[in-house]
Amino acid sequence: MRIALDAMGGDHAPSVNIEGAIETINEYKDIDVILVGDEVLVREELKKKRYAADRISMEHASQVVEMHESPTVAIRKKKNSSIRVGIELVKSGRADGFVSAGHSGVVMGTSLLLLGTSKGVDRPAIATLMPTIKDTFILLDVGANVDCKPEHLLQFAIMGNTYCRLILGRTSPKVALLSIGEEDIKGNELTKETFKLLKNTRLNFIGNIEGKDIFTGKADVVVCDGFIGNIALKISEGLAETILKMLKQEITSVSTGRIGYLMMKPAIRNFKKRTDYDEYGGAPLLGINGTSIISHGRSTAKAIKNALRVASDYAGKRVFEAISVDIENNLAGKGV
Amino acid sequence: MRIALDAMGGDHAPSVNIEGAIETINEYKDIDVILVGDEVLVREELKKKRYAADRISMEHASQVVEMHESPTVAIRKKKNSSIRVGIELVKSGRADGFVSAGHSGVVMGTSLLLLGTSKGVDRPAIATLMPTIKDTFILLDVGANVDCKPEHLLQFAIMGNTYCRLILGRTSPKVALLSIGEEDIKGNELTKETFKLLKNTRLNFIGNIEGKDIFTGKADVVVCDGFIGNIALKISEGLAETILKMLKQEITSVSTGRIGYLMMKPAIRNFKKRTDYDEYGGAPLLGINGTSIISHGRSTAKAIKNALRVASDYAGKRVFEAISVDIENNLAGKGV
Numbered sequence: 001m002r003i004a005l006d007a008m009g010g011d012h013a014p015s016v017n018i019e020g021a022i023e024t025i026n027e028y029k030d031i032d033v034i035l036v037g038d039e040v041l042v043r044e045e046l047k048k049k050r051y052a053a054d055r056i057s058m059e060h061a062s063q064v065v066e067m068h069e070s071p072t073v074a075i076r077k078k079k080n081s082s083i084r085v086g087i088e089l090v091k092s093g094r095a096d097g098f099v100s101a102g103h104s105g106v107v108m109g110t111s112l113l114l115l116g117t118s119k120g121v122d123r124p125a126i127a128t129l130m131p132t133i134k135d136t137f138i139l140l141d142v143g144a145n146v147d148c149k150p151e152h153l154l155q156f157a158i159m160g161n162t163y164c165r166l167i168l169g170r171t172s173p174k175v176a177l178l179s180i181g182e183e184d185i186k187g188n189e190l191t192k193e194t195f196k197l198l199k200n201t202r203l204n205f206i207g208n209i210e211g212k213d214i215f216t217g218k219a220d221v222v223v224c225d226g227f228i229g230n231i232a233l234k235i236s237e238g239l240a241e242t243i244l245k246m247l248k249q250e251i252t253s254v255s256t257g258r259i260g261y262l263m264m265k266p267a268i269r270n271f272k273k274r275t276d277y278d279e280y281g282g283a284p285l286l287g288i289n290g291t292s293i294i295s296h297g298r299s300t301a302k303a304i305k306n307a308l309r310v311a312s313d314y315a316g317k318r319v320f321e322a323i324s325v326d327i328e329n330n331l332a333g334k335g336v
Numbered sequence: 337m338r339i340a341l342d343a344m345g346g347d348h349a350p351s352v353n354i355e356g357a358i359e360t361i362n363e364y365k366d367i368d369v370i371l372v373g374d375e376v377l378v379r380e381e382l383k384k385k386r387y388a389a390d391r392i393s394m395e396h397a398s399q400v401v402e403m404h405e406s407p408t409v410a411i412r413k414k415k416n417s418s419i420r421v422g423i424e425l426v427k428s429g430r431a432d433g434f435v436s437a438g439h440s441g442v443v444m445g446t447s448l449l450l451l452g453t454s455k456g457v458d459r460p461a462i463a464t465l466m467p468t469i470k471d472t473f474i475l476l477d478v479g480a481n482v483d484c485k486p487e488h489l490l491q492f493a494i495m496g497n498t499y500c501r502l503i504l505g506r507t508s509p510k511v512a513l514l515s516i517g518e519e520d521i522k523g524n525e526l527t528k529e530t531f532k533l534l535k536n537t538r539l540n541f542i543g544n545i546e547g548k549d550i551f552t553g554k555a556d557v558v559v560c561d562g563f564i565g566n567i568a569l570k571i572s573e574g575l576a577e578t579i580l581k582m583l584k585q586e587i588t589s590v591s592t593g594r595i596g597y598l599m600m601k602p603a604i605r606n607f608k609k610r611t612d613y614d615e616y617g618g619a620p621l622l623g624i625n626g627t628s629i630i631s632h633g634r635s636t637a638k639a640i641k642n643a644l645r646v647a648s649d650y651a652g653k654r655v656f657e658a659i660s661v662d663i664e665n666n667l668a669g670k671g672v
Contacts, residue, residue, distance in 0.1 A: 133578050133585075143516060146524040180479060180566040188482040188563045211570030215578040227524045228564055230516040234547030235568055239575050242469050242551040249469075250606045270586045 001030060001312040003291075004086040004095035007037030008064045009102020010299050014038075017101065018045045020304025025055045027305065031312045034095055036061050036086040061085035064102075067297065071105035075113065083107055087114050090290050097291030097311035099282055101299040107292060108144055108285055115290040118320050120327035123148075124287030125156045125226065126294065127163055128233060129280040132217035138164055139214070140286065141226035142233045148225035150193035153177070154201070155327065158336055159286040160221035161203055162326045166317045167310070173220035176209035178228065184208065190225065198223075202335040244272075281306025284314055287323060291315040337366060337648040339627075340431035343373030344400045344418040345438020346635050350374075353437065354381045356640025361391045363641065367648045370431055372397050372422040397421035400438075403633065407441035411449065419443055423450050426626050433627030433647035435618055437635040443628060444480055444621055451626040454656050456663035459484075460623030461492045461562065462630065463499055464569060465616040468553035474500055475550070476622065477562035478569045484561040486529035489513070490537070491663065494672055495622040496557035497539055498662045502653045503646070509556035512545035514564065520544065526561065534559075538671040580608075617642025620650055623659060627651040 005021055007014040014037055021033040032055045035042050039060040046056070061082040065074045078084065083106050089095035091114045100107045108124065117124055125141035140160050145152060157175050164173035177194055179187040184195045186208060198205045209219050211232070224232065251261045261268075281303055282293035291314045295307040314320075326336040341357055343350040350373055357369040368391045371378050375396040382392070397418040401410045414420065419442050425431035427450045436443045444460065453460060461477035476496050481488060493511050500509035513530055515523040520531045522544060534541045545555050547568070560568065587597045597604075617639055618629035627650045631643040650656075662672040 131582075133581055146516065178567060180482065180563055180570075191563075210574075211567040211572075212574030212577075214571065215574050225524075227516055227527075228567060231514060231547040231564060231568060232571055234516075235550065235571055236547075236575055238546075238548035238551050239572055240579060241548075243576060243579050245469055246467075247604070250604070253606070268583070268586070270589070 001096045001315055002032045002034060002094070003308050003311045003315070004034045004036050004059070004089045004098045005304070005308065006082045006086050006098070006100035006102050007035040007042050008061070008082040009100040010295070011297050012299070013101065014042055014045050016299065016301045017304055018042065018049065019301035020299075020308065021056055022049055022051045023301055023305045024308045025052055028309060028312065031308060032056070033308065034059050034089060036089070037082045038062070038064070059085055059089060065106045067103055069103065069106070071103065071109050074103065074106050075109045081106075084110050084114075087111055087292065090292065091115060096315040097293065099293045099295060099304070099307045099311050101295040101297055101304065101307075104143065104294045107294050111285055111288045111290070111292040115288050115292065117287050118289045118327075119324040120331070121155060121159070121287035121323065123152050123155070124285050125159060126283050127160055127286050128283040130214070130233070130236065132215050134217040136168070136280070137214065137217070137219055138168070138221045139229055139233065140221070140223060142229040142283065143226045144285070145226040147227070148190065150190060150197050153190070153194040153223055153225065154197045155287070157198055157203060157205070157221065157223045158201070158326050158330055159323050160223060161336060162323045163284065163286055163319060164220050166319050166322060167313055168220070170220055172204045174206045174218070175203045175221045175223065176206050176219035178211070178214070178222050178224035178232070179208035180210065182208050182210065194223075201330055202333075282310045284310065284319070286319075289320050291320065337432045337651055338368045338370060338430070339644050339647045339651070340370045340372050340395070340422040340425045340434045341640070341644065342418045342422050342434070342436035342438050343371040343378050344397070345436040346631070347633050348635070349437065350378055350381050352635065352637045353640055354378065354385065355637035356635075356644065357392055358385055358387045359637055359641045360644045361388055364645060364648065367644060368392070369644065370395050370425060372425070373418045374398070374400070395421055395425060401442045403439055405439065405442070407439065407445050410439065410442045411445045417442075420446050420450075423447055423628065426628065427451060432651040433629065435629045435631060435640070435643045435647050437631040437633055437640065437643075440479070440630045443630050447621055447624045447626070447628040451624050451628065453623050454625045454663075455660040456667070457491060457495070457623035457659065459488050459491070460621050461495060462619050463496055463622050464619040466550070466569070466572065468551050470553040472504070472616070473550065473553070473555055474504070474557045475565055475569065476557070476559060478565040478619065479562045480621070481562040483563070484526065486526060486533050489526070489530040489559055489561065490533045491623070493534055493539060493541070493557065493559045494537070494662050494666055495659050496559060497672060498659045499620065499622055499655060500556050502655050502658060503649055504556070506556055508540045510542045510554070511539045511557045511559065512542050512555035514547070514550070514558050514560035514568070515544035516546065518544050518546065530559075537666055538669075618646045620646065620655070622655075625656050627656065
């Protein structure tokens with residue numbers, strides 16, 4: 001697989017992006033990387049490294065989208081941004097997929113503009129992996145669509161199900177709707193209507209799930225609109241950070257705390273790994289007719305590597321085509 | 337202050353409720369408690385305890401609302417429930433406030449029916465205290481109103497501000513709107529419209545706040561609709577529990593972990609205390625024209641005691657009247 005990587009996107013670009021690309025080709029024999037970005041900057045960074053030169057290539061892009069830019073303006077005006085040039089590589093078939101830790105709104109907008117949606121999909125959604133006490137679950141949409149209709153949430157459920165089957169390898173994923181009570185009468189207008197639609201699919205729909213239960217492993221796919229999903233994701237990130245900080249505060253204020261902390265360090269390291277965003281890598285734009293993966297702005301080299309692996313897997317299994325088949329099957333009343 | 341306590345509401349009623357009432361009168365010389373519930377059951381429980389008999393009285397209620405009941409049916413049919421009898425005591429002036437760990441929907445509905453709203457309030461909201469790294473913040477609405485209009489969120493902001501000033505004693509509380517980006521153009525239809533309304537008040541409105549920032553202490557009052565607020569609250573509860581479980585799993589899988597854990601135990605106990613729901617006690621129904629406080633279904637005696645203290649404080653400072661004044665002042669373009 002040849003994956004185009006936005007070398008300029010993210011808080012630590014281009015150095016960690018390039019580091020991530022090199023780690024990727026070292027670890028995965030079947031992934032080659034095309035670095036997209038300012039040729040001078042990227043070559044300078046590459047010069048410092050040792051790597052298999054035949055597996056990392058370059059594509060020049062003269063512009064960079066800054067994080068504060070308006071997506072509509074950036075998409076219209078920056079025709080030579082690393083995001084746009086990278087997605088054009090996917091469109092022309094020169095790359096199998098694209099990864100960016102840059103402006104996610106611009107990646108979504110440009111992917112939509114150049115690659116379009118998979119057949120049957122009205123709105124693409126961003127799907128992210130989150131940890132449970134046992135394993136992981138998929139939360140979607142986490143920010144692409146702030147105001148949704150029930151039909152959109154139905155499509156998110158089908159797309160999340162396809163992704164879960166093909167990429168996480170789970171048969172018959174348990175699909176749930178994020179709401180404020182388990183009974184079907186609980187929720188807002190949107191979730192109550194969506195509940196009815198989901199009940200009539202052949203998805204393994206387990207009903208509403210409450211916020212307190214999403215981390216227990218009850219569901220494999222949790223569906224919500226992008227406004228709520230984004231808030232849910234950010235609250236989880238913020239709370240996990242806050243809890244670790246509070247624990248540290250308490251530890252340093254207790255006499256035996258420090259030494260206890262030292263002895264617990266391996267445990268805390270393992271724990272951090274389990275809740276670490278880096279481990280989960282990229283979030284695919286489900287419903288885009290092609291492979292386009294966004295990664296956290298704070299991505300480390302490891303996060304970039306994991307996003308490139310997800311991109312390769314997503315492209316190899318042609319998830320964007322399977323989604324169309326599943327949406328069509330659902331409309332025909334068949335299993336998905 | 338005389339506070340009526342629903343003796344029958346909550347997972348561990350009536351024993352922990354009665355325990356909480358006794359702890360309250362022991363700790364607070366100015367709070368007397370009226371236990372509302374099944375006379376036989378309550379007397380039996382009271383017989384086992386030592387307490388100042390002149391400070392705990394009883395009011396018989398022959399019915400109990402179960403947690404799974406439909407609020408509309410329960411409100412209409414159970415005219416002699418402990419919830420209804422308790423709120424009637426407030427209405428008649430025999431009690432200064434009411435506390436229940438029972439069915440929150442029924443407490444809200446019955447409070448609305450019997451006490452009505454404070455002048456100028458369209459919809460009451462449930463306000464809960466949550467921990468930050470430094471202190472606490474108020475989140476509202478956490479479940480009373482699943483589908484809201486911008487005008488409702490504006491009122492929630494004003495009511496949260498009043499509560500924060502009077503009960504938490506903070507002057508000029510920082511009020512924020514929960515959204516998916518800090519800029520005013522970020523959000524869904526509801527928050528974008530609400531942003532405009534809040535900008536035109538004399539509240540200390542600091543703009544949008546993202547989920548990741550609510551625990552940092554940036555804001556004193558965080559406003560959202562009841563659907564999102566409930567999900568935010570439940571996710572926080574669920575994640576905090578999951579994180580502690582994961583830490584324990586990791587600790588027992590690391591050789592030096594157990595002993596380290598023992599040494600850290602005081603720190604973990606302090607940490608739990610800071611994130612413990614029990615510490616924060618009750619959530620007031622802001623906008624009800626009277627003092628009606630709900631407490632968690634899992635409330636311990638300590639949580640009940642804290643809820644009774646909040647009720648006494650809320651009634652003593654007549655927050656339900658201050659809210660009307662503040663809403664009126666805001667309409668007149670004055671500070672609140």
